[in-house]
Structures are given as structure tokens and as C-alpha cells.
Amino acid sequence: MQAFLGLAAGALIYYAAAVAWAVLTVGGFGTGLLSTITVSILAGLTVFVGWRWSIVGLTAGIFILMFVLFAGLTGISSGPPASLWEDVPGVLGHGAASGYPSIVGVVLVCSSIVRRLPAPRK
Numbered sequence: 001m002q003a004f005l006g007l008a009a010g011a012l013i014y015y016a017a018a019v020a021w022a023v024l025t026v027g028g029f030g031t032g033l034l035s036t037i038t039v040s041i042l043a044g045l046t047v048f049v050g051w052r053w054s055i056v057g058l059t060a061g062i063f064i065l066m067f068v069l070f071a072g073l074t075g076i077s078s079g080p081p082a083s084l085w086e087d088v089p090g091v092l093g094h095g096a097a098s099g100y101p102s103i104v105g106v107v108l109v110c111s112s113i114v115r116r117l118p119a120p121r122k
Helices: 002-026 033-052 054-074 088-098 100-116
Strands: none
Touching (some): 002 033, 002 054, 002 100, 054 088, 054 100
8 A cells, every 4th residue: 555655656746846847947047936945845745755654755766766767768858848737748758857856756765765774773
């Protein structure tokens, strides 16, 4: 059950990261306040999920990294999306090229692994 929840969380977190990047690039050059807030909330959410539910975080992180690899190898989209809501493949492909989903996936995997490490002895 946790693995399926991890896949769903991975898909949701990946799409949120891709939309956050698309908001950064479609709105012009530079970082707006809304984009900064979105990326900050997403970063905090990924650390929380990876630490609190380590199996869900590990599964979500692996899913995100595999999807980024798939998107990179197949070339889903090469340019910025035309619209955030109408061009879903463009958002997914452009997000994979941005690096945000890769960073989020690595944070999920690492926080899940660190959570599972045994406590140091004194």
C-alpha cells in the first residue's frame, strides 16, 4: 500500500516541481514571489514526506528520478510549454529538463535513507 501511495506522491510532487519551473520561465526572466514561495513549500514538503514516511518518500523519489530519465531519453518536450494547464506534456518535459524534479527526487531518496539509518552509539 505504501508503494502505491509513493507512486501517487511521486507523480504529484513531480508535477508540482514541473509547474513551479514553468511558472518561473513562462512569466519572464527572474524569480517572482509566487514562484519562490511555491519552490520553498515544495522543498519543505519533500523533506517532510521523506522523513515522516520513509517508504513512501523512497518510492516517490525513485519514481521521480526514473521519470526524469525517461523524459530525457525520449525527448517529451524540448521547449517551454505553451500553457501551464493545456500543454501537460510540455510542462512535464520542460520540468524534467529544468533540474527541479531531479533535485526533489534526490532529496526524497536521501531523506528516506537517512531516516532509516541506525542511531549512532555513544
